[in-house]
Amino acid sequence: MKSKQKFLSRDDIINLPKYHRINLINTLSGPRSANLIGTQDSNNIANLAIFNSVTHIGANPPYLGVIMRPLTVVRDTYNNIKALGHYTINSVNEKIYKQAHLTSGKYPSHISEFVEVGLTPAYVDGFPAPYVKECNYSIGLSYQEEHLIACNNTILLIGSIEWVTIQEHGLTSDLCVDYDILQSIAVGGLDTYYKTRKVERLSYAKV
């Protein structure tokens, strides 16, 4: 079905009611991965926060990036990564998306979101940041570099992958993560959760 086309100019967008503008712009980039970032502070409080901006930076050596909001209020995840140098990225799945979403609440720094939302911190020997036991795959990272985005003071933070732990049956024979099997969830904007269902794996496009 095709319906009427709606055209919005830059002025139309800027003049939208605040939450309409936030909804539109946050969903325009398309479905995004839902990931929990696990960190620990100097008092050993395990912190957990949901992010929808984790993206691939490179495979050799392996790097992931994430966009962090401006440091206009206390950002526990950012501060813990900079202080500790290590963090985890944990894939949200269909069983835990409600708990994952609750980590977006504004808890004081001395409260562990793991306890508040009912997820379990787990540790890899010698690695100081907690991962999420209920996630089907988790990644340990060390801080690599950051870039302050001039136009709005958001931050691109890049980490180097130190380890991966994954449910083995969720990997194809050539090591793709199968999101159907591991029930990886995607998110639209800030609050709408989508499951993903494989359509097709295509072959390399040869000209």
Place this chain on the structure above:
Amino acid sequence: MKSKQKFLSRDDIINLPKYHRINLINTLSGPRSANLIGTQDSNNIANLAIFNSVTHIGANPPYLGVIMRPLTVVRDTYNNIKALGHYTINSVNEKIYKQAHLTSGKYPSHISEFVEVGLTPAYVDGFPAPYVKECNYSIGLSYQEEHLIACNNTILLIGSIEWVTIQEHGLTSDLCVDYDILQSIAVGGLDTYYKTRKVERLSYAKV
């Protein structure tokens, strides 16, 4: 079902066969949006290329970012954006994902991928870059800023949103894009396409 947990250290990952490492690291970030970037060169050749790294940067004013690969070979999309100052981001849907994937082939610069893969360039009055008529929503952007990522020479390129055109029935009453209605597709790594199906919209997490 829970299966055996597979643990890979950094050394394990770096020592994987090349395509296994590429598959693993490219799929670890979770489902990503599939978008086509439309540009035009100085000879008015309309260029089109698929990207899986479009991400939200900010809503007010509205910005989107994309990660570009290192400039070790000619990158038409990057060069056209820098020369023209404008480009479009177009959401891939279930009807056109095969054609969208084909744009990843290495066509010479004087060949238009629109023609080669069978998609239709369309134009907004006064805006020099083509959008994709077959996409259910498209965004016009102007170049804003870029950051060279030191660890591997990839580039974060940020654009300012100039306009949006969208099938009106795919917007909720408070202006979220509904990926079910508009059949937005997600991608795992470089080649595996997933459809998205809404599970639930959750309310703001209050503490």
